[in-house]
Amino acid sequence: MKNKYSISDLTKKWDLIIKPNQGWVGFNIKELLKYRDLVFLFVKRDFVIFYKQTILGPLWYIIQPLVNTIIFNIIFGKIAKLSTDGTPPFLFYMSGTVVWAYFASCINGTSNIFVKNAGVFGKVYFPRITVPISIVITSIFQFIIQFTIFLGFYLYFIRNGADITPSYLVLTLPLLVLYMAVLGVGFGALISSLTAKYRDLTFGMTFFVQIWMYLTPIIYPLSQVPEKYRIIYMLNPMVLVIESFRTAFLGIGSVSIQMIMISVSLTIIILIFGLLMFNKTEKSFIDTV
Amino acid sequence: MAETVIKIENLYKEYRLGVIGHGTLYRDLQSWWALARGKEDPNSLIGHENRIEKNENILALNNINLEIKKGEIWGIIGANGAGKSTLLKILSRVTTPTSGLIKIKGRIASLLEVGTGFHTELTGRENIYLNGAINGMDRNEVTKKLDEIIQFSGIDKFIDTPVKRYSSGMYVRLGFAVAAHLDPDILIVDEVLAVGDIKFQKKAIGKMQEISSTGGRTVLFVSHKMSTIQSLCDRAILIDNGTIKTIGPAKDVVNEYMNLGKIESGERKLDNHSKTNKPKGLIPGKEPIKVYLIRVLNEQEEVCTKFNVRDNIIVEIRYKIPAGNSNPNILFYFNNDRQQLVFVSFNNEMYKNGTAGIYNSRCLVPKDMLNDGQYFVSLIIHENQSVHIRENDLVSFTVMDDMNINGSRGEWVPGKKWPDATVRPKLIWENKKE
Numbered sequence: 001m002k003n004k005y006s007i008s009d010l011t012k013k014w015d016l017i018i019k020p021n022q023g024w025v026g027f028n029i030k031e032l033l034k035y036r037d038l039v040f041l042f043v044k045r046d047f048v049i050f051y052k053q054t055i056l057g058p059l060w061y062i063i064q065p066l067v068n069t070i071i072f073n074i075i076f077g078k079i080a081k082l083s084t085d086g087t088p089p090f091l092f093y094m095s096g097t098v099v100w101a102y103f104a105s106c107i108n109g110t111s112n113i114f115v116k117n118a119g120v121f122g123k124v125y126f127p128r129i130t131v132p133i134s135i136v137i138t139s140i141f142q143f144i145i146q147f148t149i150f151l152g153f154y155l156y157f158i159r160n161g162a163d164i165t166p167s168y169l170v171l172t173l174p175l176l177v178l179y180m181a182v183l184g185v186g187f188g189a190l191i192s193s194l195t196a197k198y199r200d201l202t203f204g205m206t207f208f209v210q211i212w213m214y215l216t217p218i219i220y221p222l223s224q225v226p227e228k229y230r231i232i233y234m235l236n237p238m239v240l241v242i243e244s245f246r247t248a249f250l251g252i253g254s255v256s257i258q259m260i261m262i263s264v265s266l267t268i269i270i271l272i273f274g275l276l277m278f279n280k281t282e283k284s285f286i287d288t289v
Numbered sequence: 290m291a292e293t294v295i296k297i298e299n300l301y302k303e304y305r306l307g308v309i310g311h312g313t314l315y316r317d318l319q320s321w322w323a324l325a326r327g328k329e330d331p332n333s334l335i336g337h338e339n340r341i342e343k344n345e346n347i348l349a350l351n352n353i354n355l356e357i358k359k360g361e362i363w364g365i366i367g368a369n370g371a372g373k374s375t376l377l378k379i380l381s382r383v384t385t386p387t388s389g390l391i392k393i394k395g396r397i398a399s400l401l402e403v404g405t406g407f408h409t410e411l412t413g414r415e416n417i418y419l420n421g422a423i424n425g426m427d428r429n430e431v432t433k434k435l436d437e438i439i440q441f442s443g444i445d446k447f448i449d450t451p452v453k454r455y456s457s458g459m460y461v462r463l464g465f466a467v468a469a470h471l472d473p474d475i476l477i478v479d480e481v482l483a484v485g486d487i488k489f490q491k492k493a494i495g496k497m498q499e500i501s502s503t504g505g506r507t508v509l510f511v512s513h514k515m516s517t518i519q520s521l522c523d524r525a526i527l528i529d530n531g532t533i534k535t536i537g538p539a540k541d542v543v544n545e546y547m548n549l550g551k552i553e554s555g556e557r558k559l560d561n562h563s564k565t566n567k568p569k570g571l572i573p574g575k576e577p578i579k580v581y582l583i584r585v586l587n588e589q590e591e592v593c594t595k596f597n598v599r600d601n602i603i604v605e606i607r608y609k610i611p612a613g614n615s616n617p618n619i620l621f622y623f624n625n626d627r628q629q630l631v632f633v634s635f636n637n638e639m640y641k642n643g644t645a646g647i648y649n650s651r652c653l654v655p656k657d658m659l660n661d662g663q664y665f666v667s668l669i670i671h672e673n674q675s676v677h678i679r680e681n682d683l684v685s686f687t688v689m690d691d692m693n694i695n696g697s698r699g700e701w702v703p704g705k706k707w708p709d710a711t712v713r714p715k716l717i718w719e720n721k722k723e
Binding site: 015017020119122198283 | 317383384385386399401406427
């Protein structure tokens with residue numbers, strides 16, 4: 001059939017060619033940039049809605065880590081008497097909670113994108129990846145608020161003579177957030193592609209995120225993990241974030257070059273794999289919904 | 290010649306019928322495990338031993354080829370499930386084709402739904418920005434057109450009220466207002482005009498006409514409202530069963546669609562009342578009037594379906610008025626192929642003196658009165674409040690114009706289309722020179 005097209009067809013400049021869904025690739029950065037206003041508006045929308053639909057509004061962002069920290073403090077610190085490597089338990093738990101909360105909200109937000117947006121996705125085209133990106137950005141606001149609370153307690157503890165000193169690694173915080181955002185988008189894209197097909201995975205998500213949290217040194221320090229399991233343990237890309245954060249602010253934790261290499265490569269692999277899955281699902285999802 | 294802005298080449302879209310995954314991971318694993326052990330899939334459909342049969346495929350679009358030029362308004366018509374929406378969805382990039390290509394020149398915006406992505410908690414203004422962005426506008430563009438959009442929607446008073454407090458009409462108006470100002474080179478519209486009041490529908494159609502006539506932009510429009518297609522579109526395609534059945538001027542395509550499945554017949558015998566048209570409101574036990582036959586005859590008293598505009602047409606019915614009935618209302622309805630009621634004829638003689646018995650009634654439709662085209666005759670017989678018979682389009686016939694100068698057209702330039710008036714009577718002109 002190819003020879004049917006005349007030469008003028010081939011030389012003609014088309015702005016858009018709609019083709020069958022061939023394979024995995026086809027991620028269009030240029031197009032995504034064109035839609036950056038949409039990302040911004042999604043972020044704004046989610047923020048406004050959160051603000052309008054709740055009585056306490058952003059206060060929830062403050063209450064949530066505080067309550068978690070207090071519960072962890074009582075159960076794991078006071079009752080189970082888990083070590084916090086000599087740091088004030090309150091700060092120890094809070095640092096883990098605040099950092100984890102950002103990652104968890106990235107995953108929870110992105111894991112159900114296709115199912116939740118089926119109505120819109122079935123009616124209009126825009127790069128679907130704008131949705132997980134906007135969720136990750138929205139969550140940054142939450143993180144900033146919660147981090148500020150943490151910082152308040154942090155300074156309060158230092159003033160009251162707690163034996164902690166921040167290191168220059170504090171400056172890597174934006175990198176840590178970026179790392180979590182990338183991991184969150186990658187993982188969220190992967191999960192959302194799966195939940196598009198298997199709806200029941202949505203119910204497992206809370207459970208899954210919780211288990212992941214316990215496999216990450218949130219309520220215990222990395223030093224408590226037996227040496228022989230360390231290598232396997234480090235396959236969890238979130239370990240790097242928590243350890244870096246605690247090293248920077250609390251002066252405990254261990255970060256090695258080896259760990260950074262493993263975690264960063266893993267995160268990039270997850271991101272690429274997630275985007276490919278997302279891309280594939282995005283094109284066929286609406287036919288199976 | 291205007292340049293081609295959409296070129297569809299050998300487009301196919303295949304859907305799989307039957308089981309597309311089970312939707313739950315558990316069942317997929319269960320099936321996989323059973324098959325791995327060589328057992329029968331516990332989730333397969335009962336009676337489907339052949340697995341291939343289970344995944345039957347259906348071609349929603351079957352080799353579509355179409356070229357659309359700049360500035361044209363195209364209508365897409367077809368029965369439900371013919372593939373119209375699938376075509377639009379592919380053009381809007383909501384889904385992808387199975388094979389084939391579509392090449393598009395210029396910016397394309399689709400309006401498969403009004404107000405897609407509106408959030409009820411946001412105000413009208415916020416939703417304009419959001420909806421604009423979803424449809425590919427950037428913030429500056431929306432800001433530039435904001436006043437125009439608000440004015441077009443006619444809800445400037447409520448523009449800072451959350452959309453959840455809007456009436457459904459206001460919601461639609463706001464959605465359409467944004468869409469109308471998207472400024473695409475190609476606009477794809479699906480049946481969205483079915484909502485909203487008549488005033489707004491007119492406004493929306495006017496806007497679409499304006500978009501195409503002033504901006505040289507192209508519009509693709511799907512609708513079941515044939516009158517809208519006829520008045521709005523230049524050209525149309527009729528999609529049937531995934532293939533393009535007809536491409537041509539909108540009016541012709543609409544006519545063809547309307548008459549699909551209507552076979553011309555000059556004679557109809559009625560043995561029983563059709564199930565959908567049972568006599569209504571009859572006194573129980575009373576025998577209804579029975580029609581045996583209805584037919585269209587020419588002057589030679591032969592059953593005929595093709596008439597010249599200069600022929601007399603006779604419509605005849607044979608019926609029985611049972612004892613206990615009298616003075617029935619017998620009416621013929623003549624509809625044309627544009628679904629217009631051309632005229633109604635009432636059998637006054639039977640109304641005055643209709644007694645029991647078997648009758649043969651004839652009605653003469655005089656020559657030089659009908660326009661050319663197809664006509665359908667419906668019959669209604671009622672008596673006081675009770676309907677004995679109501680049967681639509683029982684017989685049909687075609688009237689042709691052989692361009693005879695003695696016809697009502699006179700010496701009107703042959704070949705030039707006579708306007709589509711409902712009738713084409715030959716009237717007497719008297720011209721006196723003063």
